[in-house]
Amino acid sequence: MFNALVLEEAGKNTKASLQRLPESRLTHGDVLVKVDYSTLNYKDALAITGKGKIVRQWPMVPGIDYAGTVLSSDHPDYRIGDEVLLTGWGVGEQYWGGLAEKASARAEWLIPLPAGMSAKRAMAIGTAGFTAMLSLMALERAGINPEQGPVLVTGASGGVGSVAVQLLAKAGYEVHAATGRPQHADWLKQLGAAAIVERAELDGEPGPLESQRWAGAVDTVGGRILARVLSQTRMYGAVAACGLAGGVGLHTTVMPFILRGVSLLGINxxxxxxxxxxxxxERLHNSLPLNFEEQVQVFTLEQSIQAAQDLLNGKLRGRVLIQP
Structure with missing residues (x-):
């Protein structure tokens, strides 16, 4: 038996409750993992509260990532006691996820924990940090280097944004952090931001082309703010788009692309x-501070439902861990 946060369809609403379940309910995997830590991501919060169409199968255990220890394995790549982590692959959406004491995974979804990395550190980084690193790597492949000028991070107070600020600063970039929470300005500067940009500066109707401000950007918001950032990106700059908190629409023009050679880089x-x-x-383990996991907030499974509400209401900042 194990405890899990279970989401059930209740008409047009979602019912979230803590339940005790038999292991026989776990399917879809050849490796059984004891979950040491999971996280509460924006996507998880949408699923738990029912405010987003995230869940594809009912009932569902949310949690799009987790780290823990192998309890049993039918796959030669993993043995009992191996420390592993998982992000993505539809877990927490199509397959039962990490907001539980145990999880079943396909071996190809897992990777070993990097040497010296604890499960807590892995999930302090989590999908958010993984996405931030993929965004940095995409900007690097696009040829954006620190000498070209400032790099903007939108939604900088959130999970992806706050890690992106740290990674970019560590890599030598001048980071400008955009946030709608001015009370977080000092914290963002401690993470490495050289300047704070009020969200209102970016939230207006975008022009086809505006003054050139950014050599590159990591955008976690989407919508009108992404369109505005594109219009302000410098010649041959690049924007890594990895979020949709501000909406899925992108109403812009071709001007930034054909007159300035701006690249829009999709992050999946x-x-x-x-x-x-x-x-x-491996880069994440070596790029973030040794005490990075001390920056996070930790909640129990019982607290995760309220935490999901608080995250969507902007009451939480940075990374949020769940310890089953």
């Missing part, structure tokens, strides 16, 4: 090949 953290995952996680 769900279906990344294993070797790229391992490379990104």
């Amino acid at each position: 953290s769900v279906h990344i090949p294993k070797q790229q995952r391992i490379q990104a996680w």
